[in-house]
Amino acid sequence: MTLVKRIIGLTGNIATGKSVVRQMLVNHGALGIDADIIAHRVLYPGGSAYRQVVDAFGSQILTRTGEITRKKLAEIVFSSPNSLQQLESFTHPAITNAIQRRIEAAVLPVIAIEAIKLMESSLANLIDSLWVSHVSREEQLSRLINIRRMEADIAQQRIDAQPLQTEKLSLADVVIHTDRTFESTWHQVHTALNDTIQMNSALESLHINIIDSWWIHPAGSFPSSQLSAFINEHLKEPHEMLFQWMASKVVTPVMKDHTLSQLIVWESQNFTGKIKQVIPPTPTPDQAEVALLAFEAHAKANQCELLIVPGNIASTFTKALPQYGYKQLQKDKVTYLDWKQAITTEKNPWIKLIGEPFESTHNHFLRLS
Known part of the structure; x- marks a missing residue:
């Protein structure tokens, strides 16, 4: 019997708890895919976008062991819109292709794709349901300062550099509030799964x-x-x-x-x-x-x-x-x-x-x- 797969797209601005929600989905029987990890992997030596990027930007971005130095690459592409566009023309298809391959190979019926720019990318075409993690701006700042040890002004800049969270919330099928306890978040995830998919049959597959x-x-x-x-x-x-x-x-x-x-x-x-x-x-x-x-x-x-x-x-x-x-x-x-x-x-x-x-x-x- 063919496995029917349901794909949850998970997004939210910085420090809103996306990874916590993804992990809780995994503990409900989902396959979790972090698009940011895939983005790093396609640039590793042997990665599907590695050779194109090195050929385009030169050996100056490499370490002595042949790894791409992301800081050097960032200095080049963020100083030139054309260079950034060129980089994305290599990496975005590679990322999407890798995620599609993982979806095709999945043996679990629910797949959760975490991506901060989910709706701005072609990944949006893959999902059946959009989940958004959410906390107040004050809580975002607190997490960046106290957990990630950012300076307050840097934390403010990181938040301000992103589109307003309200844009994501307006598109959401499910909103998970992560500013309470982990237990509260767990019960929200559990309830949302039962409300949005046939969770009983999905869980039986694991x-x-x-x-x-x-x-x-x-x-x-x-x-x-x-x-x-x-x-x-x-x-x-x-x-x-x-x-x-x-x-x-x-x-x-x-x-x-x-x-x-x-x-x-x-x-x-x-x-x-x-x-x-x-x-x-x-x-x-x-x-x-x-x-x-x-x-x-x-x-x-x-x-x-x-x-x-x-x-x-x-x-x-x-x-x-x-x-x-x-x-x-x-x-x-x-x-x-x-x-x-x-x-x-x-x-x-x-x-x-x-x-x-x-x-x-x-x-x-x-x-x-």
């Missing part, structure tokens, strides 16, 4: 059989009270911890015989997946194996390319890691920029390659020998 009687389900298909009670039982963490995770990480519930057995908490950044916590924290050997399988299945559904088990929690899975294809490699064996950044701060990580970048013209980023 009921994935791991092995025997073990299954994974999207967190959004559970009552939040059930998940927070499970966390409190094993970690003694407060109710609010669940929603902090839902806003920044992926929470994968694992069921056995219709009973909640485990939660896998992992980061999904730049299409790399990194395990952060397993609950209960001391799983049995069988549970440890299932946790790895659940992590891989959910990460693959989210189009992750590289899986990472940090060295500090590897002991949880030690015997299972090599059995399921994880390796410990010297970091210089990993050459793709997003993957390198993901493992840079990790000590003795175990990694597994499960995919290749859609945005690249070649796939030789991990040397196994």
